[in-house]
Amino acid sequence: MIVTYPFSAVVGLDDLKLALVLNAVSPRVGGVLVRGEKGTAKSTIVRALAAQLPSVDVVPGCRFACDPVAPDPECPDGPHEPGSAAVTRPAALVELPVGASEDRLVGALDVERALTEGVKAFEPGLLAAAHRGVLYVDEVNLLHDHLVDLLLDAAALGTCYVERESVSVRHPARFLLVGTMNPEEGELRPQLLDRFGLTVEVKASRDPAERAEVVRRRLAFDADAESFAARWTAEESALVVRIARARARMPAVRLPDARLRQIATVCAAFEVDGLRADLVTANAAIAHAAWHGRDAVTTEDVRAAARLSLPHRRRRDPFDAPGLDESLLEELLERTSDDDDPDDPPGGGRRDGEPGPADDATEPPAPSANDSAGPPAPSADDGPGPQAAPASEDGAAAGRHEPSDGPDGQPRQAQGSGEPGSGQVAVAGVPYRVPLLEVPGLGEGVAGRRSRSRTPRGRATGARRPGGRVRDLHVVATVLAAAPHQVARGRGGPGLVLRADDLREVVREGREGNLVLFVVDASGSMAARRRMTAVKTAVLSLLLDAYQRRDKVGLVTFRGASAEVALPPTSSVEAGAARLRTLPTGGRTPLAAGLTRAAEVLRVERLRDPARRPLLVLVTDGRATAGGDVDRAADLLRGTASVVVDCESGPVRLGLAVRLASRLGARLVTLDSLTDLGSVVRDYRKAV
Template sequence: MSSPQSHHFPFSAVVGADGPEGPDPMALALILTTIAPDVGGVLVRGEKGTAKSTIVRALAAVLPPVDDRPVPLVELPIGATEDRVTGSINLESALAEGKAEYEPGLLAKAHRGILYVDEVNLLHDHLVDLLLDAAAMGRATVERDGVSMTHEARFVLVGTMNPEEGELRPQLLDRFGLTVEVAAPRDPALRAEVVRRRMAYDADPAGFAARYAAAEEALQARIAAARGLVGEVRLTDAGLLKIAEVCAAFDVDGLRADIVTARTALAHAAWSGRSQVTLDDIRVAARLALPHRRRRKPFDAPGLDEDLLDQVLGDDELPPEPPEPEGPDDDGPGNDGPGNDGPGNSTEGSDDSTGESDDSTVESSQTSVESSQTPVESSPGGGSSVAGTGPAYRTRLLSVRGVGTGTAGRRSRARTSNGRRVGATTPDRQGGSGGAIHLTETIRAAARHQVARGRTEGRLLLEPADLRVAVREGRESNLVLFCVDASGSMAARRRMEQVKTAVLSLLLDAYQRRDKVGLVTFRGTGAEVALPPTHSVDAAAQRLEDLPSGGRTPLAEGLLEAAHLLAVERTRDPQRRALLVVVTDGRATAGADAVVRSRLAAGLLAEAGIASVVVDCESGPMRMGLAATLAAHLGAEHVPIGEVSAEALVDVTRRAA
């Protein structure tokens, strides 16, 4: 098989794609969604270095050609603008000839091919919505810059992501037809084989590809045969009822899961060369289509209960399709033959009316999330203890004042590459981030110079200095860093449970708004980063579960650890604005010159311009006012409170923002 993609790493050479019992779940999911594109695409979740991108890029080479040309593989960068995705007016044609002509975007280029988005969880939500809508509808509509048109956009959408870098919102996760979790093999022999093949490919790509040419051609032929057969595969009423029983047993929302499972089962039957769906087809389809749809709470573990699946499916195979009654005019119930809307035929449009959810639904479900952690009482003798976490609750919007330039999100006002257009500027003042051409302002800038440029008639005379790009205002994500006193006095008053509940609640809010939240704790003789800045609520829950408290109060170490962490984050992402929340009574009792060192550390944070607030946890009739002094050295707002409740803590951060 010869094509421009033939020297890509072969699909069949990926370890797991050529197993003796068939492809592994990742390879199988990709194959099934190419056999039946109405399955809805694939989301591959896994740690870095698990060949996610390699196998996706290799997929196009084994797909049957389209009109005697290789299947297009279009990669969408996470920094793409909406103009680049959907297309827009052709600027050269508009300025030179006065014609408003449409210039196709990436959706049009991916037609009848594969649209691949690496790190799809980092793509802005409105672009993910746009991609999923186009993939479900099979067409894209453009309404912008004087262009109004609809074009075909039938493609297989494949997204890959590392969950450690943040999750997709549940609404978007549900819109992917299939989802697979991948991890590096733990078997040393398999790991060695992966390295062996990769080194052989790097040494001689052409020779390596030639060794797998026969396997690639056989795979391409099998996919082509399955595509031809899938429309003839029968899904009986008994099979459809079994799918409904499985989806009901796993308590999935809506009917999208039922539809996707049915389509996937049909595709798997065709891939296996069968003309009727079996229990094995339904089992495979359920494993790929259901796990991500039953995760309605961010802290639910991924995966599917195999015992429950086996129990629902049972041991008895599906009964065969009964013979159709004789008679030319029979069109009775259960007749899903050609020309009817039975389960084995097209269900076009059914996705658009079922299984939808919105932000309000998700937010309401998340307000009732309760942590599985239970309080652990202090051990005898005053040792460290692990506080539990109360029920997480919904938080109101926390936003930073002013207009930032941070990463696109859903919280504070910011200049971003998306959002509403609020003005125009020159590209150099845009900060090199590009941006859509502002046609009106470009023409206006050029118009005033036409006489000086000698124009009397004809096309507009343009120069580079005339170019204007749109300035858009949207929303950015932020970093809220808690620096929490986890010493013995805090544990004795059960404040850690309240603080952890507040952080957990803010993490749920950050999950929706694409924020980062971090946690630094200090106790005993030092400080540690208990929760590195993260988007992942799963990782956050795991770190918070074992957060200990007890011992002396190394306040200086806590402040210095927070300063170091914020400096690192500012280097990684200089545009993301941060708010430091220090939760302490102001005491510094660990080490020599503890008070002096804590004031010096506070001064460093103040000089760095870190916006901060001190939540004063001191209580009792005799108060020393140490937290107020600390706030003065930090240049922070001082908030004295008698009890550090989770709700009070969140209200403080909102007022300071």
Template sequence: MPQHYPFSAVLGCETDALDDMGLALVLTTISPEIGGVLVRGEKGTAKSTTVRALAAVLPPIDVYAGDRFSVDPADPAATSPDGPFGTETETIVRPVRLVELPVGATEDRVLGSLHLERALSHGKVEYEPGLLARAHRGILYVDEVNLLHDHLVDLLLDAAAMGQVTVERDGVSVEHAARFVLIGTMNPEEGELRPQLLDRFGLTVEVAAPREPALRAEVVRRRVAYDADPVAFTARYRDTDRALTERVETARERLAKVRLTESALMKIAEVCATFEVDGLRADIVTARTAVAHAAWEGRDEVTRADIRRAALLALPHRRRRNPFDAPGLDEDLLDQILGDDELPPEPPEGPAPDEPPTSPEDNTQDQAQGDGQRDEAADGDSDQAPATDDTPPESDGEPPVTPPAVTESGSTVRATAPYRPRLLKVQGLGEGAAGRRSRALASTGRRVGARRPDGPTGSLHLAETLLAAAGKQSSRGRTTGRVELRNEDLRVAVREGREANLVLFCVDASGSMAARKRMTQVKTAILSLLLDAYRRRDKVGLVTFRGAEATVALPPTHSVDIAAARLDEVPAGGRTPLAEGLLEAARVLTRERMRDPRLRPLLVLVTDGRATGGKDAVARSQQAAEYVAGLGVTTVVIDGESGPLRLGLALRLAELLRAEHLPVAEVSAEALAGTVRSRTQKGAA
């Protein structure tokens, strides 16, 4: 049996000194209702190693022998599609499973599907369980969850929240339990999750490699020792892992006994309200996390420290309003809200023995007195009421999210607030990863045909299966009666959906584009298209050209927030090396096509069409344009030329590139719609 790296050997995962990542993983295994953990961090920070080691320290579970759905024998209400099971059924004890979900998994693989071969060979409609069934009462791990298609992420999070899965497809109707701990890891440099999906993860932690040389050396020392002798290294940490297992089991037993007092609940609500998180999921998750933390620490009542740790894990990612916001939480403001004093004890039910009950008249009198005191304070000489310990000053909170102002530093101009752009699509029908931009053959969408299946499961296309078998019935000795079906007759549905694309921006940053108003307009258009690319799950890249050369400002990535930051840094000025810009874009597209032939590119060239860089600049730019056109890449030329006198050079360039020509003022969907309405009205007149 392979030896996994011990959980307690990971730096920061010692039982008595868990860091944020270790604590978040432990708390969500104590109380799976928290909703899972999203771990964000740069590459090489032991994210996957820690998650895979977690399953080994969790207490084992009891299951029925032969039950593919792993229901709990101790739960009389638990049912399994493989059941029913009686008291005579054999039970076994097995470790908790860690089920890994590949980024390229299909919906059939996740939910399960009709087993096609058994349906034909045995004539039975048999359900083949998916990964969610296998993960029941265990851990479902998604590495690079930010690259998983949105509808699969929604499916996972819904299953984790509901605790069950219902499958209604291909003549199959199955419902089974699916309670698991969902853990996702991601590198923010490769793209972000949408804020709506971030909110669905209970806890989020940021991890980074230690900067202290001694800690880095210790990590290397442990890894070298593990690689040299995994068995001996694992044995060294067996006792600490066992102690962690016992502590988790004790915390689970204590969980139901932990009291969440009214004062603690009000403090949680105050924290969430002050940080202006959307919705009430944050309050619920923070409360559950605080209760789990109290159980982990061996307490019977939630304290201020429990709320603080819970808020730091449950709130930072819920403060994002748009994809260009960085997650985070102001800890000073959090401490100010929580205060220095411990939470007051739970008040006794009913009036105290030595205190007479309060009459309605007393309540009215107290309220009037309080109103009078407030009126006196309002009428005082001071223009501002004095700050209290419960009211943090405004300067301590984070400012609301506002669009970047149009500022200029030297020759660098920033974009204004983005708008909704028109949809730019790649021509033809692709087969790339699921997304929301161009037409493609996909696992979801409308049915457009049929094909032979790649595996034992899939979405059966019954009509095409029967048609494939119809012409072979005479050779199989059948002329009347039932149709004889064989495996080679099987056909599954081919569906047309949407794919993600590589959107490569090639931006003219020369002096002819450097006018403040023009560059602001261009950068705002690009920022709007970047935001659109984020929503459509595209990969983006940025090439700029000015002076005498072209530069790859950002190699293709899924991180549009980095692209937006690089866009702000692009200066403008100098000559226009148009040919160099086109050729550099061609080199980037060629490299990406070799890496992933299915990823179809969309080249967005932003320029006014002028070519002034170097000798024979115009001729060389025409040759470069013809070369790019020969690549067969869908190209859009966004014309940055404005003003009453226009040379129309970008339009001629678009003709050489066999590209769509789009004035920068028409990038906005609303502006384009207004132009169409205006032209329609003139034609009608």
């Protein structure tokens, strides 16, 4: 028997616990997106809650977990008579793997049985299995966009619609949706972020005592899971009872007009798009009131709901991080709080954990993360972690000066510019739209929006024999393959006699995402005449383009005596923008080292992700004033789709970037030609 780590034994993570509990009380809240660094118990706590959800009664033999009291009249396994026999089972925990297909998610017709046996056999997907349980998606930001769309549509509607391959099926799909993600691997699109009801940012505590308690409990669980879980039986039982009571109380909880106006005022003041934020906040506030045993929503319920429902909806631009201005929230709540409202305690509510009407002896106590045999663990809020130093807003740090040109026409190096981090830091301007840079030929990579590719979704361009199970039947090609063999197979009726060898699937052409590796010259020559500001603006614009086209990105920089990988290939375009902000310039130009390092990065990435084709974007003026043979280094990159952004300016031009582009077989683009497109994508509130 597999023993799950107890929910009540998880140390800290109070916001995450509350968000999960609110969704357990009311699926209308819309799920939870858990953002956090690796190793922060995201998966552990989700599995722990699923194990504590109340059991459900289902119709025996129904693959869609119909409720015997009120079965779905359109259930594909029905019809079921209301009040029929029931089987009690634990709430399901279904995990959606990152590599799942659309068929696996929503279900599909068994094409081979339909053609060879004449049977319409529908195979339910994971959405059917998760009905009345928990659907857990680890690394949701790595799922294909169309799968995320299907998933969130089903979560919002409570119903899964399957319209494909001559089958039309509708079945209920109401579940607690939990997605986890590491922002380092890339962000979800803002419109997909908005579909998650609540979001929680999870970080490991920096308090040594709390970290020690986490390790102490985990070691105890790993040593004897059953004994450790037995110590938390009382707390876990209380949690199950309290969730069940809150669910029963939900229909009776009132949302007074004063609190509804408060919710609308808060959402409007934070300038969230649409009205989904208002609905989610209202549902979460009702669930919070039910969880605390109240019959009406109070200001405290609105506060708790807004803290969880609004941060991810405040993201205005692709490079913005989710967040919420707590002081503004408090100001809005205080301004709109109605002291005469009989449903509100004096002072406009209370904080969680303070004594209140729900904390009497008739209500099971909420399990505390700090109750254990060991010493109590401090709160996760006991002091902030280390803060990153703010980026300079003025283009250059105090005491740093832009190098001027020397007598030979070459720029003088900044003082100490031979050492990393000793150069000046330029500030990028407002990004603009750039031309489409694509990899030539036809790939077979991950679906995106950059280069031509064979993809599961797109326009049909042909047919082929399937390598395994048929996913997308090409009817005409299948019929044409079977037609010449009908006499030999003894066909005597109007129908075709088909064999498995006759089946053909559609070949579709769409667009793929690529690995865009930026190789940026950060030497002193790039800093001359404030050229680096234009370069950073161009790279930021290209990064924004990569974000919109669903690319992976990497960043190699070279200056001084060597080159470094400032950003290993990742789906987090935001991380690339962050590295760009602090990129210093100065020193000599080791162009060969930069090309060599880029070749090594691409070699390793081809082994890790062979289907994703690379696109090299080299940003340089072509000068090489430090070690290495540039021609030999360029030869390492031959055959790689490349673009050289020529940054040379001024009345006298040496044309070194032109020569380098010819050596690489690359497309040459001038910095001016990028800027001249000039159509601004967004009005950023401040320069990067």
